[in-house]
Amino acid sequence: xxxxxxxxxxxxxxxxxxxxxxxxxxxxxxxxxxxxxxxxxxxxxxxxxxxxxxxxxxxxxxxxxxxxxxxxxxxxxxxxxxxxxxxxxxxxxxxxxxxxxxxxxxxxxxxxxxxxxxxxxxxxxxxxxxxxxxxxxxxxxxxxxxxxxxxxxxxxxxxxxxxxxxxxxxxxxxxxxxxxxxxx
Numbered sequence: 001x002x003x004x005x006x007x008x009x010x011x012x013x014x015x016x017x018x019x020x021x022x023x024x025x026x027x028x029x030x031x032x033x034x035x036x037x038x039x040x041x042x043x044x045x046x047x048x049x050x051x052x053x054x055x056x057x058x059x060x061x062x063x064x065x066x067x068x069x070x071x072x073x074x075x076x077x078x079x080x081x082x083x084x085x086x087x088x089x090x091x092x093x094x095x096x097x098x099x100x101x102x103x104x105x106x107x108x109x110x111x112x113x114x115x116x117x118x119x120x121x122x123x124x125x126x127x128x129x130x131x132x133x134x135x136x137x138x139x140x141x142x143x144x145x146x147x148x149x150x151x152x153x154x155x156x157x158x159x160x161x162x163x164x165x166x167x168x169x170x171x172x173x174x175x176x177x178x179x180x181x182x183x184x
Contacts, residue, residue, distance in 0.1 A: 017073075104172060
């Protein structure tokens with residue numbers, strides 16, 4: 001008997017791995033172990049997606065979510081490459097990202113539960129507003145610290161990568177929202 005594969009739990013796990021990569025990059029730690037786990041989850045999900053029967057609309061949504069999470073990982077890898085082990089975010093910024101990763105994981109899991117999609121749409125929109133506020137805060141933080149920074153161009157590049165990462169989370173939430181709307 002073939003074991004059932006839970007796509008949405010795997011998507012949530014990929015989101016959790018991205019959260020771990022972000023934490024490692026923000027604190028200047030090695031993140032490569034996490035990326036290996038991410039690629040393993042991604043490979044298994046895409047392999048199952050190509051072999052299992054899944055309704056076509058669900059198949060494309062799962063693929064798009066997988067790609068969005070992969071794009072997040074790519075943005076984090078770029079951030080790790082340009083930073084020298086210290087991203088320089090405030091504790092408030094880091095905890096805001098932590099909360100957004102939690103919301104993202106819960107939203108991804110909710111897609112597979114076919115429960116209250118209306119409240120999940122509302123949660124996506126609230127998280128997108130939080131992301132906009134966070135991105136504006138990061139840009140203000142970047143500009144405020146440029147004059148006192150010893151390496152203003154470096155600071156600008158690193159924090160711009162963080163702002164780009166905000167966009168990748170926003171994109172994932174948008175794909176989730178579209179999934180909820182399509183399946184109401």
